[in-house]
Amino acid sequence: MLDKTYDPKEIEARRYPEWEQAGAFRAHPESAKPPYCIVIPPPNVTGSLHMGHALDNTLQDVLIRWRRMKGDDVLWQPGTDHAGIATQMVVVRNLEQEGVGLAVEGAARNDANKKLLSREEFLAKVWEWKAFSGGTITGQLRRLGASCDWSRERFTMDEGLSRAVLKVFVDLYKAGLIYKDLRLVNWDPKMLTAISDLEVESREVRGSLWYFKYPIEGSTDEFIVVATTRPETMLGDTGIAVHPDDPKWKHLIGKHAVLPLVGRKIRIVADEYSDPEKGSGAVKITPAHDFNDFEVGRRHDLEAINIFDKFARVNENAPEKYRGLDRFDARKKIVAEMEELGLVEKIEPHTHAVPYGDRGGVPVEPYLTEQWYADAKKLAQEPIAAARDGRVKFVPERGRDEFFRWMENIQPWCVSRQLWWGHQIPAWYGPDKKVFVELTEEEAKAAALKHYGKEVALERDPDVLDTWFSSALWPFSTLGWPDKTPELAKYYPTNVLVTGWDILFFWVARMMMMGMHFVKEVPFRTVYLHGLVTDEKGQKMSKSKGNVIDPLELIDKYGADALRFTVMSLAASQAGRLRLAPARVEGSRNFATKLWNATRYAEMNGAALPKGFDPATAKLTVNKWMLGELARANTTIDTALAEFRLNDAATALYEFIWGVVCDWYVELTKPILQGDANSSEGGPEKDETRAVTAYVLRETVKLLHPVMPFITEELWDKLGHRAEHGALIGQPWPVAPALEPDADAEMGWLVKLISDIRSARAELNVPAAAKLRMLVVGGDGTTAKRLETHRAAIERLARIEGIEAASTAPKGALQIVVGEATYALPVTDVIDLKAEGARLQKEIKKLADEVAKIDAKLGNAAFVSRAPEEVVEEQRERRSQAEQTRERLSTALERLGS
RNA sequence: GGGCGCGUAGCUCAGCGGUAGAGCACUGUCUUGACAUGGCAGUGGCCACAGGUUCGAUCCCUGUCGCGCCCA
Numbered sequence: 001m002l003d004k005t006y007d008p009k010e011i012e013a014r015r016y017p018e019w020e021q022a023g024a025f026r027a028h029p030e031s032a033k034p035p036y037c038i039v040i041p042p043p044n045v046t047g048s049l050h051m052g053h054a055l056d057n058t059l060q061d062v063l064i065r066w067r068r069m070k071g072d073d074v075l076w077q078p079g080t081d082h083a084g085i086a087t088q089m090v091v092v093r094n095l096e097q098e099g100v101g102l103a104v105e106g107a108a109r110n111d112a113n114k115k116l117l118s119r120e121e122f123l124a125k126v127w128e129w130k131a132f133s134g135g136t137i138t139g140q141l142r143r144l145g146a147s148c149d150w151s152r153e154r155f156t157m158d159e160g161l162s163r164a165v166l167k168v169f170v171d172l173y174k175a176g177l178i179y180k181d182l183r184l185v186n187w188d189p190k191m192l193t194a195i196s197d198l199e200v201e202s203r204e205v206r207g208s209l210w211y212f213k214y215p216i217e218g219s220t221d222e223f224i225v226v227a228t229t230r231p232e233t234m235l236g237d238t239g240i241a242v243h244p245d246d247p248k249w250k251h252l253i254g255k256h257a258v259l260p261l262v263g264r265k266i267r268i269v270a271d272e273y274s275d276p277e278k279g280s281g282a283v284k285i286t287p288a289h290d291f292n293d294f295e296v297g298r299r300h301d302l303e304a305i306n307i308f309d310k311f312a313r314v315n316e317n318a319p320e321k322y323r324g325l326d327r328f329d330a331r332k333k334i335v336a337e338m339e340e341l342g343l344v345e346k347i348e349p350h351t352h353a354v355p356y357g358d359r360g361g362v363p364v365e366p367y368l369t370e371q372w373y374a375d376a377k378k379l380a381q382e383p384i385a386a387a388r389d390g391r392v393k394f395v396p397e398r399g400r401d402e403f404f405r406w407m408e409n410i411q412p413w414c415v416s417r418q419l420w421w422g423h424q425i426p427a428w429y430g431p432d433k434k435v436f437v438e439l440t441e442e443e444a445k446a447a448a449l450k451h452y453g454k455e456v457a458l459e460r461d462p463d464v465l466d467t468w469f470s471s472a473l474w475p476f477s478t479l480g481w482p483d484k485t486p487e488l489a490k491y492y493p494t495n496v497l498v499t500g501w502d503i504l505f506f507w508v509a510r511m512m513m514m515g516m517h518f519v520k521e522v523p524f525r526t527v528y529l530h531g532l533v534t535d536e537k538g539q540k541m542s543k544s545k546g547n548v549i550d551p552l553e554l555i556d557k558y559g560a561d562a563l564r565f566t567v568m569s570l571a572a573s574q575a576g577r578l579r580l581a582p583a584r585v586e587g588s589r590n591f592a593t594k595l596w597n598a599t600r601y602a603e604m605n606g607a608a609l610p611k612g613f614d615p616a617t618a619k620l621t622v623n624k625w626m627l628g629e630l631a632r633a634n635t636t637i638d639t640a641l642a643e644f645r646l647n648d649a650a651t652a653l654y655e656f657i658w659g660v661v662c663d664w665y666v667e668l669t670k671p672i673l674q675g676d677a678n679s680s681e682g683g684p685e686k687d688e689t690r691a692v693t694a695y696v697l698r699e700t701v702k703l704l705h706p707v708m709p710f711i712t713e714e715l716w717d718k719l720g721h722r723a724e725h726g727a728l729i730g731q732p733w734p735v736a737p738a739l740e741p742d743a744d745a746e747m748g749w750l751v752k753l754i755s756d757i758r759s760a761r762a763e764l765n766v767p768a769a770a771k772l773r774m775l776v777v778g779g780d781g782t783t784a785k786r787l788e789t790h791r792a793a794i795e796r797l798a799r800i801e802g803i804e805a806a807s808t809a810p811k812g813a814l815q816i817v818v819g820e821a822t823y824a825l826p827v828t829d830v831i832d833l834k835a836e837g838a839r840l841q842k843e844i845k846k847l848a849d850e851v852a853k854i855d856a857k858l859g860n861a862a863f864v865s866r867a868p869e870e871v872v873e874e875q876r877e878r879r880s881q882a883e884q885t886r887e888r889l890s891t892a893l894e895r896l897g898s
Numbered sequence: 899g900g901g902c903g904c905g906u907a908g909c910u911c912a913g914c915g916g917u918a919g920a921g922c923a924c925u926g927u928c929u930u931g932a933c934a935u936g937g938c939a940g941u942g943g944c945c946a947c948a949g950g951u952u953c954g955a956u957c958c959c960u961g962u963c964g965c966g967c968c969c970a
Contacts, residue, residue, distance in 0.1 A: 601932030
């Protein structure tokens with residue numbers, strides 16, 4: 001006998017290892033079954049599970065478990081990402097607490113007392129950290145129930161994947177798709193590395209707009225006024241731009257100004273970049289520290305003077321007294337000095353967007369450096385074509401438009417990072433800086449020997465690759481590429497990629513580029529995008545806001561199944577965010593309990609599946625109806641999953657299990673199972689109902705398994721199916737039997753009759769304990785037969801005692817109209833006749849309103865002539881039904897008073 | 899500034915041309931032999947606003963307002 005409540009903790013802890021040890025998650029590339037593959041978006045190796053993971057991986061696991069049951073050879077490829085900058089940051093922070101720093105150039109200036117680690121020493125620390133915390137997230141994914149094939153777990157820096165990364169880099173370099181270039185990059189002065197455009201987030205900052213007066217060369221009283229949000233960059237100004245048609249400044253074009261504080265002569269140029277409406281209409285140009293200025297500078301051949309070092313401190317290209325100042329200190333000093341010189345015209349408060357590094361959290365500095373770039377524009381061509389012709393589909397479809405928007409305006413991708421943790425770039429430099437890009441140092445040496453004609457010392461490029469460079473290869477590198485493995489042959493292209501909108505560009509776009517280029521095929525056929533999980537108020541969860549909901553706490557409290565069901569129900573939102581209300585998880589837990597207890601009930605009532613039971617042989621209407629509902633639910637769920645409407649599948653399961661099986665089927669069949677119609681040992685009706693109950697539960701547990709794997713596996717076992725068929729996870733998906741429309745009509749009538757009686761009783765405050773007699777007036781032969789069939793159920797569920805036919809309703813009875821018959825429940829001594837009159841009048845009015853509404857429609861000639869025939873017919877039918885019921889209720893009302 | 903999405907019950911959200919739905923909350927009632935993590939019955943909506951298309955609009959189109967996200 002099952003316990004009274006479902007205890008997820010114990011069951012989850014037991015079931016997961018059981019599946020894993022039995023090899024239930026394993027892919028079978030050698031099998032003849034059709035492949036179905038999802039590669040996991042690899043979480044940071046040292047990370048821990050947050051709500052985003054919970055959502056993302058639940059959706060994947062639902063699809064995976066469903067396809068596994070559908071008979072596919074399923075591979076859910078797991079693994080983790082080395083997360084270069086994020087991991088390095090965490091380890092650096094840990095080390096700092098021990099007073100240890102990195103031996104990077106210039107670091108000693110900051111932290112003279114620190115012990116400084118070499119690159120090798122630091123990397124050893126990171127590997128240590130990985131060994132220490134690396135299993136956390138995969139353990140947490142297991143707690144969620146994720147049925148990944150862990151025997152195939154990969155890591156972006158493991159041997160095989162590293163080999164793939166190097167090969168890709170070398171091949172792209174040799175194809176001219178990776179090159180070195182000197183241009184402005186987004187420089188993170190805290191992390192001391194270049195970052196890509198995508199890693200920059202702009203934040204609205206309330207600052208100031210300073211209007212500086214720059215004297216015109218050769219004049220003592222003429223100035224040009226430039227407006228700037230970044231006064232400190234004036235140290236690197238090499239020009240001033242004004243709009244060619246701006247009457248205010250037109251006359252100064254071609255002249256020079258003298259840069260205050262520095263004394264440099266700078267040219268005034270005409271450029272449409274300058275907007276006469278903005279600021280003063282004149283813009284100072286600092287080509288080395290602003291992306292727009294860089295372009296302007298290039299157009300007018302202005303020098304780019306780099307005035308910062310990598311810490312964003314003023315360097316030796318600026319006048320002595322500013323050197324070494326942090327950029328913000330420099331700003332203060334410069335503003336103060338300009339004010340002293342009387343060169344500040346005004347200062348306006350100004351809100352503007354400032355670029356911040358998404359990891360370091362400090363403003364990034366446009367910085368002129370040499371970096372490695374991938375030619376994203378060329379690499380984007382094939383992906384764009386594939387998205388256009390449907391080789392890759394997006395769910396929802398607008399993901400495709402977003403994809404195009406990005407891919408069609410794509411900029412060169414800066415792939416080098418000045419970090420230590422990551423894949424070191426396979427480039428070696430000769431004495432004259434000539435670069436040799438090869439897979440190994442030996443090959444580089446060989447190439448150098450050929451080039452120089454003698455052995456020379458080579459120095460390896462110290463930089464590592466952007467983390468997303470290796471992630472971009474994930475769908476094929478994890479399958480064994482560059483080797484021609486059976487896995488690659490069978491599972492690539494993968495079927496679906498499930499991920500959030502937030503990494504569409506970071507990751508999805510880049511996988512498309514690399515997949516198309518190296519495997520000549522899309523990496524996945526469908527991209528299924530979901531929103532960001534936020535708190536109830538729609539706020540992004542963050543530690544600083546203190547609104548983080550920890551999925552593990554929810555699992556502890558309500559069970560993994562409850563969390564999974566909840567996030568799956570949330571997954572529909574077209575909005576970019578999914579607000580998670582913890583109350584919903586509680587609701588899902590209650591849902592699990594409900595199913596648990598329905599099974600407990602079945603067990604108590606001897607529900608068991610006879611060998612070779614064929615549901616098609618069921619004779620009782622209620623059972624035929626139940627089997628039809630099961631078939632309908634099956635189709636609804638199956639279709640919803642196939643169309644990635646996972647929330648619809650969740651709703652259908654809930655409605656079916658709670659609303660149909662528990663609320664109606666179990667209640668309707670209680671008289672059969674618990675009554676004395678047959679002996680307690682059995683009898684044809686009891687046997688059939690026990691069998692159908694068992695059958696329905698068995699199939700239900702299968703339908704629910706992809707979403708709630710733990711409780712269903714447990715119930716499957718408890719119901720005794722495991723012994724015969726093995727674990728539920730490996731069972732075939734149920735086949736929907738044919739529907740029984742006759743039973744539907746009859747049961748629809750029954751449900752309505754019972755519901756209406758209950759409503760009337762409740763409204764008239766008839767005590768639940770009071771059992772009423774029921775007189776049937778005007779019922780036809782079909783009704784009489786139905787009443788006989790379902791007598792026991794009606795009596796039990798509507799609290800009735802005795803059903804008999806009558807020619808008229810007695811005085812002072814509660815009256816219900818269903819179909820052609822009126823049902824009178826004599827209760828004179830218990831009810832208030834006035835209240836019953838009011839109730840009937842309310843019903844009548846409702847129906848009269850409906851009739852009037854339909855009449856208005858049917859009275860409209862345009863409607864009758866233009867609306868489809870079946871719509872018109874439907875309205876006529878509804879009118880006639882409503883009118884008939886209204887008339888019968890009117891008769892009932894009259895009878896009440898007489 | 900450009901693009902996209904969202905404004906539906908008190909809250910969180912489905913629905914998206916023809917009877918407005920769910921969960922939670924709320925009200926009443928019931929320890930009915932599975933379940934009070936429950937049963938039964940209810941209350942609660944100018945479907946943001948204004949135009950348009952249509953026989954018919956919560957749904958399609960345009961605009962306005964509010965909120966959010968992405969890209970400059």
